[in-house]
Amino acid sequence: MRSSPPAEAGAASATQRTAAGGRSGIGRLVPRLPILGDLRLGRRLGWLIPVLIVLVAAIVGYNARAIDQQRGSALVVYTAARQRAFVERYTMDVLLVVDGFQADPEESAEDVREPVDVLLDGGSVRAPQGGGARVEIAPARDWRVRRKLEQDRRLIDELIRTGDRLVAGGRADPQDPQFKANVTRLRVLSAQLSSVSNDAVREITQQTEASLSRLVRIEIALGLLGVLAALALGLLLRRAGAEQAAQFRSLVNNSSDLITVLAPDGTIAYQSPSVQRMLGRRPADLVGTALGDLVHPDDRRDVSVSLTELVEAAPGATANFGCRLQHNDGSWRHVESICTNLADDPRVHGLVLNIRDVTEQAALRRSIGDLLHNLARRSQGLVDRQLELIDELERHEVDPDRLQELFRMDHLATRMRRNVENLIVLSGVDQRRRWSESVPLRDVVEAAVAEVEEYSRVQVVGIHDLTLAGQAASDVAHLLAELVENATSFSSPTTRVEVSGSPTGSGYVLEIEDHGIGMSDAELAEANRRLAAPLAADVAVSRMMGFHVVGRLAARHGIRVQLRPCWFGGVAALVLLPAVLVGSAGEHPAMAPPVPAGVMVSPEPLLLANTTQSGWQPRAHLPLRRHGAPAPNRGGDTDAAAEAGEPVE
Amino acid sequence: MSGGGADEGGRTWSRHYRRPYTVTGGRTRPAHDDLELETLVQTVTGIDEQLAGLGREQRSIAALCREATSVAEISGRLDLLVGVTRVIVGDMALQGVVVLYRPQATVADADLPPVELLERVLHGLKNIS
Secondary structure (H helix, E strand, C coil): CCCHHHHHHHHHHHHHHHHHCCCCHHHHHHHHCCCCCCHHHHHHHHCHHHHHHHHHHHHHHHHHHHHHHHHHHHHHHHHHHHHHHHHHHHHHHHHHHHCCCCCCHHHHHHHHHHHHHHHHHCEEEECCCCCCCEEEECCCCCHHHHHHHHHHHHHHHHHHHHHHHHHHCCCCCCCCHHHHHHHHHHHHHHHHHHHHHHHHHHHHHHHHHHHHHHHHHHHHHHHHHHHHHHHHHHHHHHHHHHHHHHHHHHHHHHCCCEEEEECCCCEEEEECCCHHHHHCCCHHHHCCCEHHHCECHHHHHHHHHHHHHHHHCCCCCEEEEEEEEECCCCCEEEEEEEEEEECCCCCCCEEEEEEEECHHHHHHHHHHHHHHHHHHHHHHHHHHHHHHHHHHHHHHCCCHHHHHHHHHHHHHHHHHHHHHHHHHHHCCCCCCCCCCCCEEHHHHHHHHHHCCCCHHHEEEECCCCEEECHHHHHHHHHHHHHHHHHHHHCCCCCCCEEEEEEEECCEEEEEEECCCCCCCHHHHHHHHHHHHCCCCCCHHHCCCHHHHHHHHHHHHHCCEEEEEECCCCCEEEEEEEEHHHEEECCCCHHHCCCCCCCCCCCCCCCCCCCCCCCCCCCHHHCHHHCCCCCCCCCCHHHHHHHHCCCCCC | CCCCCCCCCCCCHHHHHCCHHHCCCCCCCCCCCCCCCCCEEEECCCCHHHHHHCCHHHHHHHHHCCCCEEHHHHHHHHCCCHHHHHHHHHHHHHHCCEEEECCCCCCCHHHCCCHHHHHHHHHHHHHHC
């Protein structure tokens, strides 16, 4: 089993190699797919892995056996070789005793017998490395070796018998022929034993070498098989990985959507080939260039804001934006993009954009917008004429009751005009600039109040004597009207809504404050998040008209809108008019009011830095805010009592 | 209601978009019953320091009526509806910012010929022409 971890490690590294092999960004995306989890691949590779395991186990087993056998053989050879030395020592001992010297042939005889007994029958001998240790030796199995050893044993028996006879004879006369014959016999036997021992050693050595070389051959064969199996596994893995990568790439290439990987510096790190179809450009030409170069100049700021926010957001966050990209022939394609932040993924290290061509939808939307615009323009003409007529009637009316009726008609027609002009805004068709000269800001605020259902609850205080650029006047009035309408709808009918203004370093801030029960922090955060989010126009436009109108109007003039809690519980909507829209008055000295006490230039920025995009989420869509029915349109007479002594200004 | 840019129709933006009903909060009935077109209005002397607390139209009227001015003239000079002017002037009178003078009638009401007689005279004049 020791073999499986290397096999797995090999498989894993093969996976990584295959996956990392892709040079493109998408190639680097491939490992995100669970390659080894793929069923097809698992089936194909299933048989190969056990084969590898068996092979490696066999190699290891054979190797161990070869080492063991080699050690045993060395011991046998050593033991057999020692036999010769023992025989010679025994012969010497016998001759010494016979010659009358001190020696111990009995002990030597034991030494002579031991090796051959052990080699034939098994047993233990003193270890060659000494120290008194003993090692086991298995009985010899090969018949040729056994024959030599048995011959050896017979000769030893013969030798020891002869030796015994000599020793038993005691110190003898060297001239005794019997003694002489025994000595000669002893010497011959000793020489014979040496020769036979030599043969046995040679035999044993040959056998050992033969079996070792057999083992080595098997090992080499197994090793080769293992290498071949590993190669096959690697190739299969590589091919499977390449197949998957190719499948993924073909998905990417044949999709009509663009896949773009943006490096952190905004340049294109990878571009899918579908760009050829969508924008008529080659991917290779785009890689390394900035995405911003393709984006329509009017859209660049929005795109850059979206991407910057995404880069700063948590890894894995997504963002959507729409923009126009330039086709190679100079035309513009409308696209929608879903963007994912994979900057922390070491295999991507950038933003992945999925870009869809919506030019056809945009064209459809434009034609619907044109239709809407034409219808609204007709209504606008009619309403304008109606208002002119009402103006005439009001001018000559002295009867309070009839004037009251005229005012109601006037109010309805004014609100109708606001709706119609909002429709024109929503149609997306750039309206012809009707008003070129600047307008007193105060008039704009009052016009906004006139467009609100419950106008009598609205109090305008401390608007500075400034003017607003004429082309923005109607838009700002409608924008304010939406915010004021929202404030009156979601506060008690008995409370006032206050519109005030104060200059700031970057323009002029109008504040619309209601005395409702306010919104929770979560609701405010949600509303402001939507305010900051780019608008996606859809069928919900009619339902969320306020949202879209404020968003469009604000975006058109670079106005910023934000909701804030009031310390007394209501909600304040802040509208920052940029300095370019605001001018100083002075041409209306008769109307110039003194700046009311308490209104002063605020040194702190009134809008938080994170309000980057104007937009609007009407609080009508935040259900918690609905604490009571919106106030009904109250009659002028009741208002008259409530308003006595408090002229709206 | 001056100001605003001139445009194609000769009307200013402000005249186009500001509506008269907002000036009085939709009220059309003056607080004073006897406010006629010919009623003279005069700002109380020494009221200037209170102007800060007044609305825009009120300030204009107070400035205009340093000399006694009729309601009709105020309406014309400030381009305000007669009905609206009457409501504002009535409020100002209640606040004590202006005083109202009813012009002395030259003939007592009782001495006027009856309405029926005048109508008959009118009818006869129409027949002659």
